Amino acid sequence: MSIIAGKKLLLIVSGGIAAYKCLETIRRLNECGLRTRTILTRAGGRFITPLSLAAISGERVFEDLFSLTDESEIGHIRLSREADLLVVAPASADIIARMAHGLADDLATTALLATDKPILIAPAMNPRMWEHPATQANMATLTARGVLSVGPNSGEMAERGERGPGRMAEPAEIVAAIEAFFRRSNRLAGRRALVTSGPTVEAIDPVRFLANRSSGRQGHAIAAALSALGMETVLVSGPTNLPDPRGVTTVRVESAVDMLAACQAALPADVAVCAAAVADWRIARVAGNKLKKDGKAAPPSLELTENPDILATLAAVGPVRPRLVVGFAAETEAVVDNAIAKRRRKGCDWMLANDVSTGTTTFGGEDNTVHLVTADGVEPWARMSKAALAERLAERIADVLEKAP
Numbered sequence: 454m455s456i457i458a459g460k461k462l463l464l465i466v467s468g469g470i471a472a473y474k475c476l477e478t479i480r481r482l483n484e485c486g487l488r489t490r491t492i493l494t495r496a497g498g499r500f501i502t503p504l505s506l507a508a509i510s511g512e513r514v515f516e517d518l519f520s521l522t523d524e525s526e527i528g529h530i531r532l533s534r535e536a537d538l539l540v541v542a543p544a545s546a547d548i549i550a551r552m553a554h555g556l557a558d559d560l561a562t563t564a565l566l567a568t569d570k571p572i573l574i575a576p577a578m579n580p581r582m583w584e585h586p587a588t589q590a591n592m593a594t595l596t597a598r599g600v601l602s603v604g605p606n607s608g609e610m611a612e613r614g615e616r617g618p619g620r621m622a623e624p625a626e627i628v629a630a631i632e633a634f635f636r637r638s639n640r641l642a643g644r645r646a647l648v649t650s651g652p653t654v655e656a657i658d659p660v661r662f663l664a665n666r667s668s669g670r671q672g673h674a675i676a677a678a679l680s681a682l683g684m685e686t687v688l689v690s691g692p693t694n695l696p697d698p699r700g701v702t703t704v705r706v707e708s709a710v711d712m713l714a715a716c717q718a719a720l721p722a723d724v725a726v727c728a729a730a731v732a733d734w735r736i737a738r739v740a741g742n743k744l745k746k747d748g749k750a751a752p753p754s755l756e757l758t759e760n761p762d763i764l765a766t767l768a769a770v771g772p773v774r775p776r777l778v779v780g781f782a783a784e785t786e787a788v789v790d791n792a793i794a795k796r797r798r799k800g801c802d803w804m805l806a807n808d809v810s811t812g813t814t815t816f817g818g819e820d821n822t823v824h825l826v827t828a829d830g831v832e833p834w835a836r837m838s839k840a841a842l843a844e845r846l847a848e849r850i851a852d853v854l855e856k857a858p
């Protein structure tokens with residue numbers, strides 16, 4: 454029996470030559486026991502008829518946002534949330550652009566904006582449209598938001614004489630991507646993850662604070678990647694400009710003391726990944742009122758006191774110690790040696806060492822270069838995007854947890 458049997462899919466067919474391939478895709482999905490409802494865009498309806506979609510899917514086809522009948526029967530919000538996965542195939546350059554910009558000017562884009570479910574798109578367009586910086590920027594935006602994609606492939610286009618990237622993935626590839634999604638999303642079902650992210654900010658007085666340059670991108674990506682494997686994930690984050698990852702319970706905190714309390718409240722967990730850049734020190738006595746500049750007096754001196762060590766606390770042996778505790782070592786010199794020593798000192802299982810010295814763009818940038826330090830040795834990982842690193846780490850975590858009782 455297929456892993457996707459019984460799952461519900463909302464397939465959005467937008468306006469492109471490849472729309473005809475969605476009939477074959479639906480037929481294959483039927484064979485896997487999956488229920489497919491369809492939304493056809495106005496342009497999609499110029500390439501394929503609602504009648505053939507309804508006949509193949511065995512379900513009615515939705516086309517109009519302002520249809521009184523449809524709205525009273527199911528409602529566009531429910532339609533977008535009753536599915537386990539939304540698939541846009543073919544995804545035209547136009548619908549990709551509208552998704553990236555959060556437009557909701559028809560039933561398809563309204564459903565895509567209103568859903569709380571994962572989205573997979575299969576882009577299909579002329580190579581020039583695909584390679585256009587606007588399309589590439591829109592794809593990057595969607596990928597950063599966690600939208601999954603399959604294809605496009607390279608090859609002969611429907612237009613005579615045109616070759617290049619832009620051919621929609623074949624129906625078998627789209628079905629395989631859907632199967633892979635459901636397999637992944639079930640892999641660590643029933644397990645719990647705790648992830649910390651972002652900086653901590655330590656108050657000096659009611660208006661000033663000490664902080665650091667952490668953007669939270671790596672920690673947020675890890676929370677999203679663990680959640681994508683089916684883990685119930687709590688993200689404890691210091692202040693960042695990032696949106697809360699979909700499907701993750703995000704707890705916002707400011708100081709290291711608050712972060713530790715939120716982490717302890719989130720236990721038990723099977724894995725804890727401490728990616729937050731926690732301040733080592735806080736101000737010993739936070740001023741109750743704003744410190745004033747007084748022309749005559751010397752500037753105030755700030756006395757610091759040590760913050761709790763969140764990683765070491767979570768890694769300490771005890772009844773609620775997660776099966777796997779992973780830390781990050783942000784270093785500016787002797788990166789690997791310091792990470793090896795830090796792993797032992799903190800008592801954690803794995804340490805990801807990264808170089809945050811001046812000139813690297815690790816803090817705030819898109820990419821990261823790490824060494825994975827474990828009890829078995831040091832593994833250099835090639836430079837990759839923070840999202841790719843998060844997925845690789847999540848896979849490694851899954852390998853361990855799957856073997857654990």
Ligand SMILES: Cc1cc2nc3c(=O)[nH]c(=O)nc-3n(C[C@H](O)[C@H](O)[C@H](O)COP(=O)(O)O)c2cc1C
Binds near residue numbers: 544547579
């Ligand atoms: C014959 C023809 C073929 C088209 N093929 C594509 C295509 O493969 N990919 C694409 O992005 N747009 C294609 N377009 C343009 C889209 O149909 C157009 O941008 C439309 O507004 C898309 O609307 P939608 O995204 O709401 O479905 C084609 C247009 C025509 C007339």
